[in-house]
Amino acid sequence: MSEQKLSDNERLKGQSNFLRGTITQDLQDELTGGFNGDNFMLIRFHGMYQQDDRDIRNERTAQKLEPLHNVMLRARLPGGIITPEQWLVIDRFAEESTMYGSLRLTTRQTFQFHGVLKRDIKLMHQTLSSTGIDSIATAGDVNRNVLCTSNPVESELHQEAYEWAKKISEHLLPKTRAYLEIWLDGERLDTPDEEPILGSTYLPRKFKTTVVIPPQNDVDVHANDLNFVAIADNGKLVGFNVLVGGGLAMTHGDTATYPRKATDFGFIPLSHTLAVAEAVVTTQRDMGNRVERKNAKTKYTLERVGVEVFKAEVEKRAGIQFTESRPYEFTGRGDRFGWVEGIDGKQHLTLFIENGRILDFPGKPLKSGLREIARVHKGDFRLTANQNLIIAGVPKKDKAKIEKLARAHGLIDDAVSEQRKDSMACVALPTCPLAMAEAERFLPEFVTEIEGVLARHGVTDDSIIFRVTGCPNGCGRAMLAEIGLVGKAPGRYNLHLGGNREGTRIPRMYKENITDRQILAEIDSLVGRWAAEREAGEGFGDFVVRAGVVAPVVDSARDFYAV
Incomplete structure (x- = not known):
């Protein structure tokens, strides 16, 4: 591979002076609202993507104006925990200094600002830093925000798992001082930068890590490069199974790309956690494909070099031996909505936030409501990997006050169906430059139509894991849904069927490049069969596999595209 021409991203990283590029100079360029040359990509390592409002792109072109360039920033919040004080600061920045005024909760268990103009970017980073938040390594070829099960019940176990998520995040962060120098006006030191884990050209591709507490697979372990499955003994964390x-x-039309489930390497005690995390990352760093970015992710490295070769290298670098995986089971992956009481006696309220979009909507002033709650709440907020929000650690005496505020602002709606709670979409249009079709704006009305289908066939007490992504890059995790739509063109999607409720099976493409009306007709027909022919307790995804509607994906590298 070393004799082949490397991807241009490798040149870019190697020449970036440890991710500095000429970003500082670019910030002074008032002739454009965007970033020039390599800086367009380098700002991703600082947690930002350059975007524009695609709804008005043609209008601005007709006016001979450049696109309305702005950035989306994704914060680093290992485990998704944020204090009320921090919430009030980010709420105010979104209100005063973004084009859209909203916050968006993401599938990476953090929040995003959308629509930040170039003039406000340094202010954004400095505002976040003043509260102890940054956006280091939430994008780019690095280990990104580390997810952790948002468990509001087993509080002690969750605290232990959350602490490991933080430790893993800190251990794998880039060591370059570029972020401090560029955004926080840190002093430029004469000593050279070093990247002992990530290397001078960083990873071949993005890398995602989770810590998950069974039986809730609420972080979708099979969507991630590295996963630590918590193993407890008498309520105490004793180690992890490593996946x-x-x-x-994937890429439309390219059968060399495909979704893949994570492989179970075995069990490790807690003392080996950071060594194994580092070893997996450095093995991928050195063995990953730096020629073809479409095949640069860890999943392709395992397929190319072999699972046993990769695993043996990890064991060698970490100085450990994996032992046989400890038994565990996933029984669900959604969030537990409403109030639950933790073993610590604290109350926890999980709120459903459709598409994770926090804004004041007509009749549902969600953003104002969360602001009011943050002003009185004494616990913390927990962002979930399913775009929802937990008001955590509420003393019993404050429960009624918090619920009253939530209901008054539409944050609790008893009419929301289970189907809507089990549906999710990525941002897509108008801000994502990769989107081929609508997702966030498409989902609410289409879910209403699915609710109608379920009612028509008498199965309103059931729901289907339904997800929509505007392109095949996977942000909405449609490739772990029972019904997954992947954007192909405006108003057209590929329809995938056959995932399961536990998130341990990849769905197969059933129909390609069809309209929403055609998709709804297919769902109507299949739900009718499911209602009439299913076995007791059988989920929709399991039914379509058992009934032969689609064959199960067993080994996606070899059978994902099989007819």
């Missing part, structure tokens, strides 16, 4: 090589992205 490597999951990932959902």
